[in-house]
Amino acid sequence: xxxxxxxxxxxxxxxxxxxxxxxxxxxxxxxxxxxxxxxxxxxxxxxxxxxxxxxxxxxxxxxxxxxxxxxxxxxxxxxxxxxxxxxxxxxxxxxxxxxxxxxxxxxxxxxxxxxxxxxxxxxxxxxxxxxxxxxxxxxxxxxxxxxxxxxxxxxxxxxxxxxxxxxxxxxxxxxxxxxxxxxxxxxxxxxxxxxxxxxxxxxxxxxxxxxxxxxxxxxxxxxxxxxxxxxxxxxxxxxxxxxxxxxxxxxxxxxxxxxxxxxxxxxxxxxxxxxxxxxxxxxxxxxxxxxxxxxxxxxxxxxxxxxxxxxxxxxxxxxxxxxxxxxxxxxxxxxxxxxxxxxxxxxxxxxxxxxxxxxxxxxxxxxxxxxxxxxxxxxxxxxxxxxxxxxxxxxxxxxxxxxxxxxxxxxxxxxxxxxxxxxxxxxxxxxxxxxxxxxxxxxxxxxxxxxxxxxxxxxxxxxxxxxxxxxxxxxxxxxxxxxxxxxxxxxxxxxxxxxxxxxxxxxxxxxxxxxxxxxxxxxxxxxxxxxxxxxxxxxxxxxxxxxxxxxxxxxxxxxxxxxxxxxxxxxxxxxxxxxxxxxxxxxxxxxxxxxxxxxxxxxxxxxx
Numbered sequence: 001x002x003x004x005x006x007x008x009x010x011x012x013x014x015x016x017x018x019x020x021x022x023x024x025x026x027x028x029x030x031x032x033x034x035x036x037x038x039x040x041x042x043x044x045x046x047x048x049x050x051x052x053x054x055x056x057x058x059x060x061x062x063x064x065x066x067x068x069x070x071x072x073x074x075x076x077x078x079x080x081x082x083x084x085x086x087x088x089x090x091x092x093x094x095x096x097x098x099x100x101x102x103x104x105x106x107x108x109x110x111x112x113x114x115x116x117x118x119x120x121x122x123x124x125x126x127x128x129x130x131x132x133x134x135x136x137x138x139x140x141x142x143x144x145x146x147x148x149x150x151x152x153x154x155x156x157x158x159x160x161x162x163x164x165x166x167x168x169x170x171x172x173x174x175x176x177x178x179x180x181x182x183x184x185x186x187x188x189x190x191x192x193x194x195x196x197x198x199x200x201x202x203x204x205x206x207x208x209x210x211x212x213x214x215x216x217x218x219x220x221x222x223x224x225x226x227x228x229x230x231x232x233x234x235x236x237x238x239x240x241x242x243x244x245x246x247x248x249x250x251x252x253x254x255x256x257x258x259x260x261x262x263x264x265x266x267x268x269x270x271x272x273x274x275x276x277x278x279x280x281x282x283x284x285x286x287x288x289x290x291x292x293x294x295x296x297x298x299x300x301x302x303x304x305x306x307x308x309x310x311x312x313x314x315x316x317x318x319x320x321x322x323x324x325x326x327x328x329x330x331x332x333x334x335x336x337x338x339x340x341x342x343x344x345x346x347x348x349x350x351x352x353x354x355x356x357x358x359x360x361x362x363x364x365x366x367x368x369x370x371x372x373x374x375x376x377x378x379x380x381x382x383x384x385x386x387x388x389x390x391x392x393x394x395x396x397x398x399x400x401x402x403x404x405x406x407x408x409x410x411x412x413x414x415x416x417x418x419x420x421x422x423x424x425x426x427x428x429x430x431x432x433x434x435x436x437x438x439x440x441x442x443x444x445x446x447x448x449x450x451x452x453x454x455x456x457x458x459x460x461x462x463x464x465x466x467x468x469x470x471x472x473x474x475x476x477x478x479x480x481x482x483x484x485x486x487x488x489x490x491x492x493x494x495x496x497x498x499x500x501x502x503x504x505x506x507x508x509x510x511x512x513x514x515x516x517x518x519x520x521x522x523x524x525x526x527x528x529x530x531x532x533x534x535x536x537x538x539x540x541x542x543x544x545x546x547x548x549x550x551x552x553x554x555x556x557x558x559x560x561x562x563x564x565x566x567x568x569x570x571x572x573x574x575x576x577x578x579x580x581x582x583x584x585x586x587x588x589x590x591x592x593x594x595x596x597x598x599x600x601x602x603x604x605x606x607x608x
Contacts, residue, residue, distance in 0.1 A: 322343035
């Protein structure tokens with residue numbers, strides 16, 4: 001990339017009033033990882049969870065980064081997009097100019113010829129920001145998150161509105177939010193400069209391309225689906241019609257996602273995210289279920305979902321989309337649970353994480369209890385920076401907390417709770433206020449020269465233990481492997497493909513092994529070649545697999561996300577892992593199984 005590879009133009013995301021009044025697309029030109037081809041990308045900014053979309057190939061003879069600008073348009077039609085890119089030709093290097101016209105029905109990029117005057121260098125950003133340490137290249141654009149301040153503020157107050165729009169559209173100097181594309185290695189991330197209450201900070205906002213350099217392995221035998229956990233019936237053509245929970249008739253739960261397992265007081269439970277209930281007024285309110293030894297499918301557990309949503313009391317919390325339970329841990333008879341909250345705050349998908357304590361640690365789960373919520377008291381806001389999505393593990397008097405910040409755009413970091421600290425135990429119990437920094441909580445900030453970990457009491461010092469574009473994460477200590485196991489998904493344009501991946505480490509901070517792909521959900525989940533084995537909707541129409549949970553989902557194809565380790569067992573020289581997986585359409589959770597070969601077990605057990 002170059003300094004003028006990014007702009008916010010005048011192209012709306014679509015023709016809706018929200019898009020026309022609030023915000024215009026981001027446009028970018030980005031080189032392929034090998035540097036030989038230049039592609040056009042764009043991103044809809046009407047919601048912070050919109051991804052970067054790769055458009056057409058502009059040049060297959062690129063010799064360097066391109067620049068993009070837009071000609072003046074009209075209220076009815078955006079101006080042409082113009083791109084200059086250095087190219088290697090038979091006559092030597094040239095600056096080629098390409099155009100995309102919006103009055104052209106095909107809207108294809110076409111070469112105009114050589115550029116008489118290349119686009120000049122972009123001025124420095126308002127604060128001189130040059131990207132994070134190690135950045136290869138940075139492109140910065142001044143943008144707005146609302147077309148008109150008044151309209152933006154009104155729309156932010158509507159149901160589902162983006163609270164970030166309550167912020168001034170322009171800062172006192174008259175300039176909009178700064179957005180940046182940053183190349184880090186071969187990966188490309190979008191950053192934005194958040195501004196609120198007189199404060200500023202740069203944070204990652206989205207990942208355009210995740211292209212790590214540590215390689216990966218592909219398991220010879222992919223994971224298999226054992227059963228559908230939630231919902232009333234399994235729509236996979238060859239599967240038994242029953243699910244492990246019959247959750248609609250027994251608990252009033254039509255569909256849900258996540259399925260994070262935790263153990264407490266000799267019992268096992270699952271946490272579920274944005275849940276759709278038979279009572280439509282409860283839409284997206286979260287759920288919890290309890291595992292039973294025997295279910296409707298032989299050899300598999302049953303699941304009883306509680307008939308009332310979870311509730312957070314004692315502090316500000318939201319319960320809409322992306323506001324979900326993340327993980328939980330048991331300590332001295334009490335149950336503590338992390339939740340995400342304040343979705344879309346400051347134009348982040350997931351705004352912050354909350355640490356809570358169950359008011360009734362006995363957790364009286366019952367599908368028939370339709371008006372008795374499982375309630376959690378807010379202990380503290382844990383993070384709004386690096387630990388918004390978390391996975392936790394108690395081991396050796398410590399609680400390890402692995403976390404990522406911006407959803408599907410950030411690295412993985414590590415925090416540690418000293419569960420022997422009186423000050424921390426008092427704060428957890430509500431006997432004293434949670435402070436920042438909190439005594440007994442520290443953050444991994446790298447390794448010393450002798451290889452020992454360095455810790456800091458300040459979250460701002462937290463260093464990445466694994467580079468990535470993490471969303472939901474699952475980390476557990478697995479005795480059978482004598483290692484920590486990290487399950488996660490692929491990133492955008494990831495060379496690993498569309499898959500569930502596994503890493504392992506002997507220490508919480510690593511070093512973490514290269515990834516192993518356990519399951520390609522595009523190939524094996526959508527199963528285009530064999531409809532009978534399909535359990536993720538593959539076609540928009542005429543597909544027997546899927547459900548109609550809500551408007552935006554019912555006509556969409558499915559996708560896998562949120563792999564959470566369920567359990568592990570040894571069978572001879574092999575290790576069998578089970579994990580839950582969400583499929584979007586159907587909007588349900590399934591239970592997967594993966595058999596690690598003896599060679600894989602040896603490789604994983606020797607990691608770190």
